[in-house]
Amino acid sequence: MYVVCREHLELAIDEFVDEYEMPPDVHLLSDITFTEWTAPPQCHFCSNPPVYLVV
Numbered sequence: 001m002y003v004v005c006r007e008h009l010e011l012a013i014d015e016f017v018d019e020y021e022m023p024p025d026v027h028l029l030s031d032i033t034f035t036e037w038t039a040p041p042q043c044h045f046c047s048n049p050p051v052y053l054v055v
């Protein structure tokens, strides 16, 4: 699972496909609410605020 900014969405998808050999589901973080999970404050790859959840 990756939480990434707009810039790193493609990178996260590439890594996901490498690791799991299947395409991920991409969700907008703003569309999702979790009761027991809070999105990290930063992108997985940089210090920007994350926009997408790649799972």
Ligand SMILES: [Zn+2]
Pocket (backbone or CB within 6 Å): 004, 005, 006, 007, 008, 043, 044, 045, 046, 047, 048
């Ligand atoms: Zn990033």
